[in-house]
Amino acid sequence: MPGATEWLIIxxxxxxxxxxxxxxxxxxxxxxxxxxxxxxxTEMKNDGAPAVPSAAPVSEPKVTPPSND
Incomplete structure (x- = not known):
């Protein structure tokens, strides 16, 4: 009786x-x-991620009072 290898070749x-x-x-x-x-x-992996990357958050400019020298 042929084994698995023989059946595969046949x-x-x-x-x-x-x-x-x-x-x-x-x-x-x-x-x-x-x-x-x-x-x-790939589409399934990216399903939860936004399609367009959002812009970086804009931070408020820091205002420093002028020095009284």
């Missing part, structure tokens, strides 16, 4: 023999799916 040979013309299309589709997944993950 499955790989069958896939290569019967779907060789479709491999470029499948690889392209996988690449697109990965790109979409990454963009969705």
């Amino acid at each position: 499955a790989l040979v069958v896939v290569l023999l019967f779907s060789a013309p479709k491999l470029p299309t499948m690889a392209r589709s996988l690449g697109r799916s990965m790109r979409i997944f990454k963009s969705e993950m």
Whole structure:
């Protein structure tokens, strides 16, 4: 009885023999799916953050009285 490694090799040979013309299309589709997944993950991380960074808070200018020398 073949082990796991042998079954994996047999499955790989069958896939290569019967779907060789479709491999470029499948690889392209996988690449697109990965790109979409990454963009969705990035969007999910940035969901709580504001889209535009807010300006730095403006501090009140300090007024010092003139010295009486």
